[in-house]
Amino acid sequence: MALTWAESYLGKVRASIGDSDTIFFVGARGVVLDDQNRLLLIQRSDNRRWAIPAGAMELGESMEECAIREVWEETGLRATSLTPFAFYSAYTFTNDYGHTYQQVLMSFRIHTWEGELLRQTDESVDAGFFPLDALPGPHSFVIDETLHDLASFEATGRLVLK
Template sequence: MALTWAESYLGKVRTSVGDKDTLLFVGARGVILDDRNRLLLIQRSDNHRWAMPAGAMELGESMEECAVREVWEETGLRATSLTPFSFHSAVTYTNQFGHTYQQILMSFRIHTWEGELQRVTDESVDAGFFPLDALPDGRSPIIEETLADLASFESTGRLVLK
C-alpha cells in the first residue's frame, strides 16, 4: 500500500521544516518503452501533467528500489530488469505548492516488467503508451531531456551526469 504524502519521508520533513526552505529531493524515474518503441506516461493526479513514473525515495530504499516502487504505485507494473542511465543532482525547482527542492534523481531504463497497466491509481488519473513523435500535450518538460539522456547513454555506454 502506498504511503500518503503526510506519511512519506519527504512529507514529514516538509511539515517539520515548513514551506520556505529548499529541501533535497532524492528520487528515481522509470522509463519504459514497449516493443513498438512507445513511451509509457502517466497523467499525474496532483497537477494533471503527463510524466514518466517517478518519485521520492523512502528511508531504507535504494534508488533502484525507489524506481521499482514508484513505477508500481503509479502504473501497476512491476519492473523486473532495469539499468541506470542518468544521474541529475543540480536541478532546483519550485512545485505548484510553492515548495522548493534541489533534485537528486537517478533515471532507469526499464527493460522488462510484469503485470497489467492500471490507467488510474492513487497517483495517476490516466496512463498509456505513446509514440515518441506523438506525445500528449500538457506534459512535463523533463521528458525530452530524459529521452535525450537515454539516447546518449545508449550510444556511448556512459552514465549521463548533470
C-alpha cells in the first residue's frame, strides 16, 4: 500500500520546516518503452498532467528501488530489469502547491516488467503507451529532456549528468 503524502518522508520534512524553504527532492523516474517504442505515461491525479512515472525516495530505499516502487504504484507494472541513464542534481523547481525543491533524481530505462497496466491508481487517473510523436497533453515539461537524455546515453553509453 502506498504511503499518503503526510506519511511520506518528503511530506514529513515539508510539514516540519514549512512551505517557504527550499528542500531537496531525492527520487527516481522510470522510462518504459514497449516493443513498438511507445512511451508509458500516467495522467497524474493531482494536476491531470501526463508524466513519466516518478517520485520521491523513502528512507531505506535505493534510487533503483524507488524507481521500481514508483512505477508499480502509478501503473501496476513491476520493473524487472532497469538501467540508470541520467542523474540530475542542479535543477530547482516550484510545484503547483508553492513548494520549492532542489531535485536530486536518477532516471532509469526499464527494459522488462511484469504485470498488467492499471489505467487508474491512487496516483493516476489514466495511463497508457503512446507513440513518441503523438504524446498526450498537457504533459510534464521534463518528458522531452528525459527522452533526449536517454537517446544521448544510448548513443554514447555515458551516464548523463546535469
